[in-house]
Amino acid sequence: MGLLNWMHKKRLLVFGVAMVLGVSLLSGCGGKEATTKANSDTLYIGMANPPEFFNPLLNPGIAGKFAIRFMYDSLLGMPEPNKFVPALADSFETKDSQNYTIKLNPKAKWTDGKPVTADDVVYTLNLIANPKVETSKNSNIKMLEGLNEQGKLPEGVSKIPGLVAVDAHTVTLKTKTPVDPNYIKNFLGFEVFIAPKHIFEKIDPAAIGSSEAATKPTVTSGPFKFVTYKTNDHIEYTANTDYYQGVPKLKKIFVRIMNGTLLVTELKAGNIQMVAGGGIGIVPIKDIDILKKDSKLSVQTVPSFQGQYLDVNNSIPEFNAKFRNAVTTAINRQQIVDQLYKGTAQLVPTIYTPISPVFDKNLKSLPYDPVKAKALLAESGFDTSKEITLEVPIGNVLREQSASLIQQDLAAIGLKVKQEKVDFPTLLARARKGDYQMILIGYGLTVDPDYSSYFVPGGSNNYAHIDDPKLTKMMLAAASMTDSSQRKIAYGKIQEYMSDQQFLTTLYAPDWIIAQSKRLHGGIRPFWDGSLVDLHQWSLDG
Amino acid sequence: MIRYVLKRLVISIPVLFLISVGAFILVHLTPGDPADMYISPDMTQAQIDLTRSALGLDKPWLIQYFEWIKNFFSGNFGFSFSSRQPVAEILAQRFSPTLLLMSVSLLAAYLAAIPLGIIAALNKNSWIDRSIIGWTFFNVSFPPFFLGLALIYVLGIKLAIFPTGGMVVLGQENDIAGRLMHLVLPVVVMASQFSANMIRYVRASVLDVLDQNYIRTAVSKGLSELHILFAHIFRNSLIPIITVIGTDLPKIIGGAVITEQIFQWPGIGSLTVAAINSRDYPILMAIVILSAVAVLLANLLVDVLYAVIDPRIRYEK
Numbered sequence: 001m002g003l004l005n006w007m008h009k010k011r012l013l014v015f016g017v018a019m020v021l022g023v024s025l026l027s028g029c030g031g032k033e034a035t036t037k038a039n040s041d042t043l044y045i046g047m048a049n050p051p052e053f054f055n056p057l058l059n060p061g062i063a064g065k066f067a068i069r070f071m072y073d074s075l076l077g078m079p080e081p082n083k084f085v086p087a088l089a090d091s092f093e094t095k096d097s098q099n100y101t102i103k104l105n106p107k108a109k110w111t112d113g114k115p116v117t118a119d120d121v122v123y124t125l126n127l128i129a130n131p132k133v134e135t136s137k138n139s140n141i142k143m144l145e146g147l148n149e150q151g152k153l154p155e156g157v158s159k160i161p162g163l164v165a166v167d168a169h170t171v172t173l174k175t176k177t178p179v180d181p182n183y184i185k186n187f188l189g190f191e192v193f194i195a196p197k198h199i200f201e202k203i204d205p206a207a208i209g210s211s212e213a214a215t216k217p218t219v220t221s222g223p224f225k226f227v228t229y230k231t232n233d234h235i236e237y238t239a240n241t242d243y244y245q246g247v248p249k250l251k252k253i254f255v256r257i258m259n260g261t262l263l264v265t266e267l268k269a270g271n272i273q274m275v276a277g278g279g280i281g282i283v284p285i286k287d288i289d290i291l292k293k294d295s296k297l298s299v300q301t302v303p304s305f306q307g308q309y310l311d312v313n314n315s316i317p318e319f320n321a322k323f324r325n326a327v328t329t330a331i332n333r334q335q336i337v338d339q340l341y342k343g344t345a346q347l348v349p350t351i352y353t354p355i356s357p358v359f360d361k362n363l364k365s366l367p368y369d370p371v372k373a374k375a376l377l378a379e380s381g382f383d384t385s386k387e388i389t390l391e392v393p394i395g396n397v398l399r400e401q402s403a404s405l406i407q408q409d410l411a412a413i414g415l416k417v418k419q420e421k422v423d424f425p426t427l428l429a430r431a432r433k434g435d436y437q438m439i440l441i442g443y444g445l446t447v448d449p450d451y452s453s454y455f456v457p458g459g460s461n462n463y464a465h466i467d468d469p470k471l472t473k474m475m476l477a478a479a480s481m482t483d484s485s486q487r488k489i490a491y492g493k494i495q496e497y498m499s500d501q502q503f504l505t506t507l508y509a510p511d512w513i514i515a516q517s518k519r520l521h522g523g524i525r526p527f528w529d530g531s532l533v534d535l536h537q538w539s540l541d542g
Numbered sequence: 543m544i545r546y547v548l549k550r551l552v553i554s555i556p557v558l559f560l561i562s563v564g565a566f567i568l569v570h571l572t573p574g575d576p577a578d579m580y581i582s583p584d585m586t587q588a589q590i591d592l593t594r595s596a597l598g599l600d601k602p603w604l605i606q607y608f609e610w611i612k613n614f615f616s617g618n619f620g621f622s623f624s625s626r627q628p629v630a631e632i633l634a635q636r637f638s639p640t641l642l643l644m645s646v647s648l649l650a651a652y653l654a655a656i657p658l659g660i661i662a663a664l665n666k667n668s669w670i671d672r673s674i675i676g677w678t679f680f681n682v683s684f685p686p687f688f689l690g691l692a693l694i695y696v697l698g699i700k701l702a703i704f705p706t707g708g709m710v711v712l713g714q715e716n717d718i719a720g721r722l723m724h725l726v727l728p729v730v731v732m733a734s735q736f737s738a739n740m741i742r743y744v745r746a747s748v749l750d751v752l753d754q755n756y757i758r759t760a761v762s763k764g765l766s767e768l769h770i771l772f773a774h775i776f777r778n779s780l781i782p783i784i785t786v787i788g789t790d791l792p793k794i795i796g797g798a799v800i801t802e803q804i805f806q807w808p809g810i811g812s813l814t815v816a817a818i819n820s821r822d823y824p825i826l827m828a829i830v831i832l833s834a835v836a837v838l839l840a841n842l843l844v845d846v847l848y849a850v851i852d853p854r855i856r857y858e859k
Contacts, residue, residue, distance in 0.1 A: 042713050050816065053626045134592050150588060209596050210626045231625050231632045232816045233808040234712055254712040258806050262707060269699055269706050425574025425821055432578070460587075 040542040041251040043520070046263045047276035050232045055214035056193035057128060057135040062444060063280045067255060068193060069532045070237050071220040075102060075121070076189035077533035079525060081357055081447045082182045082484075084189065085533060087245075088116055088221065092189050097178035097482045099162075104169040107244040110196050112219045118165035123197035125173075125188075127205065129153045129160055134209045140187040143175045178482040186448050190529075194221065223248045223536035232257055249539040260284045267515060268294055273540060274516035278528040279306060279444050283513045285342055285398065291515050298518050301344045301511040302526040303355045305445045308399060310390075310406065310505040315434050315465040322380035324502040328366050330373035330413045331406055337508050340398045340405075345508040350498040351443070351451060353509040355527070357484075358449040358491035363499055365506075374413045387416045390438045393427045399440055402507065406440075431463040439463070440507075447529070449491045450479040455503065466503045546857040547846065554838045558831065562614075565830040566607050569823050575599070576623050576821040597623050610827065620824040624817075629824045632813070633832070639709050640797040640809030646725060647732035648790055655737035656783070659744025660776070666749060674741060681738035690731045690804040697727065707806035728805040732798055736790060743786045747779035754778070780851050788844030795836035796829075 051067035052059065059065040075089035084092070088108050094100045108116040125144070128137045131152045138151030146161040147153060153160065162174025175184065196219045203211045213219075217226050223245070224237035235255040239248040256272060264287040266272045275281035283291065291299045312319045312327060337345045346354055349365040377384070388410075392403040403419050410417045417438070422430070430436045441463060445451060452475040453459035457467045474497065478490035516523045522538030525531045577594045594600045598609065613620055619629035662674040698706035705711070705724050714720060751757065752775065760770045797811030806812075810829060817825040849855045 044712070050624070052624055055626075131588075132592075134589070134596050136589075138589070152588070206596075210621055215625065215627050229625070229627075230635050230808060231622070231627065232813060233635075233806075236712065252713055256708070256712070256806075258707070259803070262806060265694060265699060265706050269702070271706065271708075271711075423574065423819070425572075425576075425578060425819075428578045429574050 040540045043250050043253045044272040045255045046272040047281050049280045050257050054217050056195045060136040070224040071222045072193040073221045078190045079530040079533045080527050084185050098175050100173050102171040110219050117168045118171045120197045121171045122165045124195045132206045140191045143179050145174045145176050180482050248536040273520045274523045277524040299515045304512040307509040308442045308507045311439050311464040321501050322376050323382050326373045326376035328502045328505040329369050331409045332368045336402045345510040348509050350495045358488045360492045360495045384414045388437050389418050391420050392440050393424045434465045464504045550842050561834045619828045622825050623822045624820040629828050636810050636813045644794040647729045651733040651736035655740035659741040662745045663748035678738040678741045681734045686731050687800050693727045731801050747782040751775050751778045784847050788840050791840035792836040796833045
C-alpha cells in the first residue's frame with residue numbers, strides 16, 4: 001500500500017517528538033533545586049507506626065504513648081530503669097511503702113494558663129478507675145486501695161477512697177498493701193499522664209474516646225503543643241513557650257510516619273534527623289552498615305526490653321515440659337542471632353532481658369544440642385508422625401526468615417513442622433483463643449518484672465496458655481513484695497523455674513538501634529521509654 | 543440522552559447497594575478482631591468489651607450494617623477505628639493528594655502516549671515503531687516499585703536532585719517549586735505505567751483505521767496530511783482510547799497503592815493499606831464505596847463520550 005508513504009515524512013515525526021519533549025520538560029520544571037534541609041529550630045522524626053489517638057487515658061500502642069508524651073507530662077520522668085526525676089511532681093515519697101505523698105511543681109500549668117493542681121491528679125486517677133471509661137491505664141493504678149484487680153472501682157462508687165487532694169499542690173494516696181516504691185513510681189508516677197480536669201469534666205466519661213479532647217488536644221501540660229495530625233502521615237507539634245521546666249529550644253517538631261526502609265533513606269538524605277527507635281522506628285538490620293558509614297550520623301545498638309518467642313500451646317497435653325525443652329534445645333538460636341541479626345541481638349535464657357533490673361546473670365541459656373533434643377523428644381512421648389503447624393506473622397522480615405531456620409532445626413530432630421504465614425491480627429485472634437500449635441510472636445516488656453499477665457491463667461498476654469500452679473504462685477508472690485532486693489531474689493528463682501520448664505522458647509532479644517543526625521543534641525536514650533524526659537532541652541546545630 | 547443518563551444513574555443505586563453489602567461482608571469476614579488492635583497487652587476482657595462497644599462491634603452484623611447505611615445516607619461515614627477521627631475528615635485530607643498525583647500522571651501519560659502511539663502506527667514495523675513498542679514492553683514489565691526505588695536511589699539520594707518522598711517539606715507548605723519537585727518522581731513512575739498501556743491501544747486502534755476505505759478516499763481526494771490525521775484517523779481511533787481512559791479514571795479516586803507507599807504520598811492508596819492492616823472497617827467501607835461510585839461514573843462518562851465522538855452511536859430510551 002502506497003498510502004503509508006507520505007506518512008513517513010519527517011514533519012509528523014518532528015511534531016510528535018516535540019510534543020513528547022514538551023511534556024517531559026513540563027514535568028521537569030521547578031529547576032534544579034537540592035532537597036530542602038531542615039533548619040535548626042525544626043526537628044523531623046521518622047516513626048514506623050502511626051499513633052492511635054491523643055487520649056491521655058487510652059494509649060494502648062507504643063506509638064500513641066510516644067506521641068502523647070510530647071504534649072502531656074506525667075508526675076515523674078524515668079531517664080533510666082527505676083531512676084526517677086521530677087516532672088509534674090517535685091516529690092513522690094513514702095515512709096511506710098503504703099501511704100504516699102505527692103508534691104506538685106507549683107509552676108506547672110496547662111497551655112491555657114490554668115495551674116496544674118492536686119485536683120487534676122485526683123480527677124485523672126478517679127477517671128481511670130471509673131468502670132465506664134475506656135482506658136489503658138487501669139492496671140497501672142490497681143495497687144491503690146479500693147480498686148479491684150483490674151484497677152477499677154466497684155459499681156456505685158465514684159471515688160478512690162485513699163486518694164485525697166490535701167491542698168492545691170499536695171496529693172496523698174494509699175495502696176492496698178505496702179508495695180515496692182519503684183513499682184508505684186514506675187506504673188503510676190511515670191506511665192500515667194495527668195489530664196486537665198477543667199476540660200475532661202465537660203465530657204461524658206463514656207464518650208471520651210471519640211471526643212475532640214482525645215483526638216485533637218488543645219489543653220496540655222508538656223513541652224510541646226499539638227498542632228495537627230494527618231492520619232498515617234505526620235503529626236505536627238509546636239513549642240509550649242510557657243513550659244514550666246523551661247522554654248523548649250526547638251520551635252517545631254514533625255513526627256513523620258514511614259516504613260523501615262524509608263527511615264534509612266530519609267535519614268541519609270537529611271530529611272529526618274532521628275528515628276523514633278524502640279519498637280516504633282526499627283531500622284532494618286541490613287541497613288545498619290550503610291548508616292554507620294555515614295559520617296553525619298551516629299548509630300548505636302543497645303539491649304532492649306523486648307524479645308521474640310516461639311510459643312508452644314501449653315494447653316495441648318502432648319506439648320509437655322520434655323517436649324518444650326526438646327524444642328528449645330533443637331533450635332540453633334546463635335545462628336539466627338549471627339546470620340539474621342548480624343550479632344545485634346542477645347541470647348537469653350528466659351523472658352527477662354539483660355537490662356531488666358532482676359536479670360539473673362548466672363543463669364545460662366540452654367545450649368544448642370540436637371542430640372540431646374532428640375533424646376528429650378523421645379522421652380516426651382510425642383508422636384513424631386504428626387505434623388505441627390508453626391504460624392508466622394507477616395511484617396517482621398527477620399522473624400519470617402528465622403521461621404525457616406527453626407523449621408529446619410526441628411526437622412533435624414524428627415519433628416514435621418509446616419509453616420503458615422498469617423497477618424498479625426489473625427495470629428493475635430488465634431493466639432487469644434488458643435487455636436494454634438506453635439506461633440512466633442514478639443513481646444515488648446516493662447521495667448517492672450511483674451510479667452504475670454504472660455504466665456498466669458487468665459492473664460491478658462498469656463498467649464501460650466500456660467497454667468502451672470507453681471509458677472502462678474511464685475509470680476503472684478513476687479509481684480506483691482515491697483523490698484526491691486527481696487523481689488530480685490524471688491524473680492531469680494522464677495527465672496530458674498522458667499528455664500527448667502521452657503513454658504515458651506525465648507529465641508532472642510533484639511537490640512534497639514539508635515540512629516540520628518550528629519546535629520541533634522538529645523534524642524533517643526539507651527533506656528528507650530525515658531527518651532523524652534529532657535525534650536525541652538533538645539537542640540539542633542545549624 | 544438526558545433520559546439515558548438518568549436511567550443509568552437510577553440503575554447504579556441497587557448496584558451500589560449490592561457492592562456495599564458485599565464489601566461489608568468481606569470486610570467483616572477478614573480474620574482478626576479490630577478491637578484486638580487497639581488494646582494494650584495488659585487490658586482485661588472487660589476493657590476489651592468496653593472498646594468493642596465504643597467501636598460498635600458488640601452488635602450483630604445486620605444491625606451494624608443498617609447503622610452504617612443509615613449514617614451513610616445522612617452523610618456520616620462514621621469514625622475511624624484506629625484514630626477515632628471522623629472518616630470524612632480523614633478522606634478529605636487524603637483525597638486532594640491522590641487527585642493531584644493521579645491527574646497529573648494521567649495527563650502526562652496521555653500527552654506522551656497518544657502522539658507516540660500514532661507515530662508508531664504510522665511507521666509500522668520501522669525502527670521507530672520497534673523502539674516505541676520496545677519501550678512500552680520495558681515499562682509494562684518493569685515493576686513500579688522497582689522503578690520508584692531506583693529513581694529514589696539515583697535521583698533522590700545519589701544526585702540529590704529530587705526529594706525522596708512526601709508531597710511537600712513539612713513546615714514549608716507554601717513552597718510551590720518544592721511541591722513541583724516532590725511531584726516529579728512519583729509522576730514519572732505512574733505515567734510510565736499508564737502510557738505504556740495507552741501507547742499500545744492507540745497504535746492498534748490507528749492501525750485499524752488506516753486500513754479503512756474512507757482513509758484511502760480522503761488521500762485520493764487530495765486532503766492535507768494534517769487534516770486526514772486529525773479529522774479522519776485520530777477521531778475514528780478515539781473509541782478504544784476512550785475505553786482505556788474510562789478504566790484509568792477511577793484510579794484518580796482510588797489512588798496507587800504501591801507508588802504512594804514508596805513515595806510516602808499521603809493519598810488514598812497508602813491509606814487503604816494502613817486501613818486493611820489495622821482492620822479499620824469504617825475507612826475501608828468508605829474507600830470501597832467511593833471507588834465503586836468512581837467506576838460507575840467513569841463507565842457512564844465513557845458511554846456518553848462514545849455518543850459524542852461517534853454520531854453513529856445512539857442510546858435508545
